[in-house]
Amino acid sequence: MSQNASPSKVSAKVGTFKHAMYAHKWLYIMIIPGVIYMIIFSYLPMGGLIMAFQDFSPYNGDTMLGAFVHSPFAGLSIFRKFFTGPDFIQVLTNTLSISIANLVFYFPAPIILALLLNEIKNVAFKKTAQTMVYIPHFISMVIVAALTAQLFSTTDGLVHHWLVGIFGRNHAPDIMSNPKLFVSMIVGQSMWKETGYGTIIFLAALSGVDVQLYEAAEVDGANRWQKMWHITLPAIRSTIVIMLILRVGTILNTGYEQIFLMQNSMNRGVSDVFDTYIYTKGVVNGNYSLATAAGLFKSLVSMIMVLGANKLAKMFGESGFY
Incomplete structure (x- = not known):
């Protein structure tokens, strides 16, 4: 049967x-x-990931396919060269420094801003505030880099002149060339440009919170802070967890364009990250195999981080990403 x-x-x-x-x-x-x-x-x-396992050269064949076919197989020697190279530890340290700083300071910023916007009762003011904080997202990173250079220029920068007035000419920090301030500058740019736009997801989650829960809390004598802590945050916790998993998955991806635009000879020691390393080795120096190995390493680490973060979220009782 x-x-x-x-x-x-x-x-x-x-x-x-x-x-x-x-x-x-x-x-x-x-x-x-x-x-x-x-x-x-x-x-x-x-x-093209096969290049990570080949001593690839585009001149090994008449066509690109021929170059793949005739390039000698190198096994894991390219990865060995990448991991034991003089730049690996520095690039890894710089990348993690920027990513962890973004995770600590930039990731919570949209959540906090969404909670603040959610507390605004005046509809007209709320819409105006939302529009104003969304605008920086649509500004090109090239424009953001130019504005940063103009504001913090040691010759005619407005912010630098304010810093001179506060700390004195000999003690005013040079934001653009001081390596110790590079990470702070990158995180500050990201927060200014993307915090407002990042609130869209959290505001959408907040719109689904049952109003009756707030009314019941008011009857019980809860103030605004208590309602936010015991009702609002638990209601959007699953959304926060999913966004955190996605953020952890990009821990080795700091963004090529922003780093490249803010990089100079004074801060190169702390601004060389995997994205700029891949560009330099692959496009500038023509070492396609090494650049592909570095890119594949980034992808594998991202996959492991996403799977690990998702597993950890489920262990703590959350639904996770999948």
Whole structure:
């Protein structure tokens, strides 16, 4: 009986799938451009990861495919060269310094701002404030870097002149060239540019909080702080956990454009991160195998961090990312 029932179940599932495909055919048609984009720009380039295991040179063949075929296999020697190289420890330290600082200071900023915006009762003022804090997200990082250089310039920078007035000319910090202040500058830029836009997800989560919970808390005599701590934060805890998992997964990804624009000869010792290292080795020096190995290492670490953070979240009773 079970053998006779099995084909019928399969055919029923196939029929259900076909019915769902037909019922939602326009939705599937709409995702075709996105699927094609992902295949072309995300999955097909993954074939180039073979360079991490080759002594690759584009001159080993008449075509790019020929270069892949005729480049000698190097095994794990490229990774050994990468891990034992003189730059690995410095690049890893610089990357983790910026990522951990972003995790400690930048990650909570949208949550705090969303909680503050949620407490505003004046609708017109709230919408105006939201619009104002969203604007920096749409400013190009090139413009942000130019504004930073202009404000903190030691010759005519407005903020630098304020610092001179506070600390004196001999003790005023040089934000642009002091290596000790580079991480603070990068985190400050990120917070100014992305904090407002990052509140969108948390404000959406806050909109789903049951109003009756606040009303019941008021009857019990709870003040605003107590309602925020015992109702609002627990209600968006799952959203915070998911965003934290995603943030932990990008711990080795500090963003190439921002670091490259703010990098100079004075702060290069603390500003060389994996993104700039890959660019320098791969594009500038033409060492494609080493750059690919570094990129693959970043991806593997990101995957491990996401899986580990998700597992840890489930251990503490959260739903996790999947």
